[in-house]
Amino acid sequence: MIAQEEPRVLEGPRIRLRPVTPDDAKRTFSWYNDPEIVAPFDRFSVDTFEEFERSIREAGGDPTSLAPRYVVALREGDTPVGFVGHYVPHPVLETIDVWYVIGDRRARRHGYATEAVGLLVTHLFETTPLPRMGATVDVDNRPSIALLERLGFKREGVLRSALFHHARWHDIAVYGVIRDEWAAKPRAA
Numbered sequence: 001m002i003a004q005e006e007p008r009v010l011e012g013p014r015i016r017l018r019p020v021t022p023d024d025a026k027r028t029f030s031w032y033n034d035p036e037i038v039a040p041f042d043r044f045s046v047d048t049f050e051e052f053e054r055s056i057r058e059a060g061g062d063p064t065s066l067a068p069r070y071v072v073a074l075r076e077g078d079t080p081v082g083f084v085g086h087y088v089p090h091p092v093l094e095t096i097d098v099w100y101v102i103g104d105r106r107a108r109r110h111g112y113a114t115e116a117v118g119l120l121v122t123h124l125f126e127t128t129p130l131p132r133m134g135a136t137v138d139v140d141n142r143p144s145i146a147l148l149e150r151l152g153f154k155r156e157g158v159l160r161s162a163l164f165h166h167a168r169w170h171d172i173a174v175y176g177v178i179r180d181e182w183a184a185k186p187r188a189a
């Protein structure tokens with residue numbers, strides 16, 4: 001199993017990633033439990049607040065956990081605007097996938113998500129020996145695909161009819177970036 005470090009505070013030029021605190025939990029939960037915010041292109045299931053809190057508490061010991069790992073907060077005012085996570089998606093392949101949500105709609109299209117995912121991927125490359133980081137995305141999720149491509153992820157293929165949501169099966173694009181490519185690409189974070 002891939003060992004991962006405990007979350008810490010990761011500082012970027014405009015945003016920081018920090019562990020989810022009990023103070024953040026209610027706000028982030030309202031985003032997490034709103035299908036219009038987290039899942040326009042994803043499957044959705046309702047969690048209770050207790051389940052949400054427990055999953056965050058226990059995520060550190062479980063690399064496969066889908067719980068939020070960090071709050072995305074604006075450095076100015078330390079205002080939470082979203083959250084990001086990472087997980088080991090496959091029982092055999094050695095790869096980590098990242099995921100990301102800007103919950104506060106007013107904070108979308110400012111580049112905060114790109115900065116947040118950039119910080120997270122850099123951190124994962126620095127704290128694991130893995131040569132590749134990945135992400136999967138609904139082929140119709142244009143903002144998410146734009147984010148990955150802006151960061152230098154490459155489309156590696158498409159899993160056809162791989163995820164059922166919004167009453168039909170959807171094709172899912174597989175994206176990845178290799179350590180050397182990541183190191184070679186200039187970025188703000």
Ligand SMILES: CC(C)(COP(=O)(O)OP(=O)(O)OC[C@H]1O[C@@H](n2cnc3c(N)ncnc32)[C@H](O)[C@@H]1OP(=O)(O)O)[C@@H](O)C(=O)NCCC(=O)NCCS
Nearest residue numbers: 037038100101102108109110111112113114136137143144
């Ligand atoms: C996917 C998601 C996180 C992308 O958020 P986003 O706000 O579009 O992404 P960014 O923060 O990187 O912003 C990028 C946009 O800001 C613009 N921008 C403005 N100022 C910028 C700056 N200083 N730096 C970078 N980009 C900037 C970019 O040009 C880009 O605009 P465009 O959409 O017209 O191309 C968001 O749509 C979301 O939360 N969706 C729901 C959950 C989801 O689908 N998650 C992904 C699952 S795979």
